[in-house]
Amino acid sequence: MRSGLKGGASGGRLRGATASLILCGPAVALYGGFIVLPALLGFAYSLTDWTGWTGTPDFIGLANFRELCSDTLFFKSVRFTLFETAMIVVFFTFFSMALAVLLDKLRVWKGLIRGLFFYPYVLSIIVSALLFTYLANYREGAVNLLLRALHLDMLAQDWMADRALAPYFIFTLVAWSGLGFFTTLYLANLQTIPGELYEAARIDGAGPLSVFSRIQFPMLLPTVTTNSVLALITGINLFPQIVVTTQGGPGFDTFTIGYYIYHLGYQKDRLGYAAAVSFMTFAALVAVAAVQVAVLRRRQVSL
Amino acid sequence: MSGPGRKRVRWPFLEAALLLAGIAFVSPCLLAVLNSVKTRPEIIQSPLALPKEFTFASYRYLFTSVKLARPMVNSALMCVGVISCLILSAPMAAYSLMRRQMATGRFLRVMFLAGLTIPFQIIMFPLLKLFRTLGIEYTYLALLIHHVSWGLPLCIFIYSGFMSTIPKALEESAALDGCGPVGTFWRIIFPLLTPCTVTVIIFWGLWIWNDFMQAFVIMGTTRGQLVFVQLYQFLSDKYVKQWNHIFAGVVVMSMPVTVLYLAMQRRFIKGLTAGALK
Structure with missing residues (x-):
């Protein structure tokens, strides 16, 4: 064994600590400087009354957080975000599973059909938003034109701007873009189920519904955990979708937490307060996700 | 099966x-x-x-009046730039985190892992202020730096996972031959990471090309000329929407992604599921 393998500089070759520095230096510098630092600064700013890009932040302690407790628009955003998130989590956890199970049964066109469902996921959010904005347009959109052509005029709505419908519009947009992704994760999990289980079920004469409930569903639980957490994160972080479609409208009805933070910063210039809101949201999200994972893991193991 | x-x-x-x-x-x-x-x-x-x-009038309109060619080139360059920087920094870091003894190793691993959960809003405004302080606000450089930094946690995570498939014996024999750690990495380990690198290129190519939100926030709509920010302008005319132009724009800008998708569909899905099953 040569000495000098473990560390310390020797003979002009870079070893030990210097080498490690070179190896992870660039990544750590970039990440530390442009992600970690702003995150920490964000927390610091939340304790100030920073307003406007050229303003000077003055320390005001927890005043922002106190204000947050009585901020009605914030709570409205929270309610809307939770409502959307609930729909999104349920949809991506269960509907994707059903679709994956069906897709898994295909023999002839499996790749093609799977490809069709996955395609919207690779489109940019702006593309999906534009497509849906077109479909939903009251005067000229495809959906309403089709309804009118079928003499179903009374069903034509302003799908995007109607107070009652806007939340479902957003949900449909998110569901459409994301379905392929979540279904694919379930499909991957399905591949890991051993063929012998299916064989045994077939011998026992089990029908497809039993096969699903006794074999497939229990073995899909790890992905249920993954998908529901990812769906939760998707829901809570709803923001670009709002910017490119409803812009929080009608009125303030489709304000999500993320959009509210953006609104505070860009339209109200209240950057310190925005930082406080984002910090609270992040803390809450981590807490909820941790609970969700803990609960689901326990169910996973016990089954 | x-x-x-x-x-x-x-x-x-x-x-x-x-x-x-x-x-x-x-x-x-x-x-x-x-x-x-x-x-x-x-x-x-x-x-x-x-x-x-x-x-094809709408398409002609896009390339003559709206001059869509420029943003497409810009977006493509941004992809190339970001991917290059990621490939130059992430695998090395993953290697040092996984295979080398470092005093701060554990801390760094946790720090990068935590980065996977941070939502963009938390850093959005302080980051902009930071760019302003550095004098690079609203520039392509700022966006590039952001995309690279933002992608590092996930990229390192992907490489780390793959790293465990490389046998340690290779490093030992390289060291015996007198190769330093950095040399060992680039000459021996990195070539073996190629499948991983291909996956990274595909996914980040997709994400950076498709990106709207971060380009919008960091570069704004006036100074930046990137593909989907331009497309967003089409939406801003609230009263009379030029659907034919919008559709032509959507088709043109999604073309690279669609082609990539059709060519690489299997890889996409494999890359996704490999990461998710961990």
Whole structure:
């Protein structure tokens, strides 16, 4: 064994600590400087009354957080975000599973059909938003034109701007873009189920519904955990979708937490307060996700 | 496929039904392609019918009046830039975190892992302020730096996972030959990481090209000239939407992604599931 393998500089070759520095230096510098630092600064700013890009932040302690407790628009955003998130989590956890199970049964066109469902996921959010904005347009959109052509005029709505419908519009947009992704994760999990289980079920004469409930569903639980957490994160972080479609409208009805933070910063210039809101949201999200994972893991193991 | 013993019932109706469902599912996209070659009045009259007048006028408009070629080049350059920086920094870092003894190793691993959960809003405003302080606000450089930094946690995570498949014996023999750690990495380990690198190129190519939100926030709409930020301008005219132009724009800008997707579909899905199953 040569000495000098473990560390310390020797003979002009870079070893030990210097080498490690070179190896992870660039990544750590970039990440530390442009992600970690702003995150920490964000927390610091939340304790100030920073307003406007050229303003000077003055320390005001927890005043922002106190204000947050009585901020009605914030709570409205929270309610809307939770409502959307609930729909999104349920949809991506269960509907994707059903679709994956069906897709898994295909023999002839499996790749093609799977490809069709996955395609919207690779489109940019702006593309999906534009497509849906077109479909939903009251005067000229495809959906309403089709309804009118079928003499179903009374069903034509302003799908995007109607107070009652806007939340479902957003949900449909998110569901459409994301379905392929979540279904694919379930499909991957399905591949890991051993063929012998299916064989045994077939011998026992089990029908497809039993096969699903006794074999497939229990073995899909790890992905249920993954998908529901990812769906939760998707829901809570709803923001670009709002910017490119409803812009929080009608009125303030489709304000999500993320959009509210953006609104505070860009339209109200209240950057310190925005930082406080984002910090609270992040803390809450981590807490909820941790609970969700803990609960689901326990169910996973016990089954 | 899952094992030799699995017999499947043939469900021809299922195949047909799902095929129709799939086509219906992507119908908005098909509609966009169909309507991009119609004139605007015709779109309003009969959105679902085949075009009476087949015209490429919208596409011409995009490249002459809107000058879409420039943003496309810019977006492509941004992809190349970000991917290059990621490939130059992430695998090395993953290697040092996984394979080398470092005093701060554990701390750094946790720090990078935590980065996977941070939402963009938390850093959005302080980051902008930071760029302003550095004098690079609203520049391509700022966006590039952001995309690279933002992508590092996930990229390192992906490489770390792959790293465990490389046998330690290779490093030991390289060291015996007198190769330093950095040299060992680039000459021996990195070539073995190629499948991983390909996955990274595909995914980040997709994400950076498609990106709207971060380009919008960091570069704004006036100074930046990137593909999807330009497309967003089409939306801002709230009263009279030029659907034919919008559709042509959507088709053109999604073309690279669509081509990539068709060519690499299997890889996409494999890359996704490999990461997710961990």
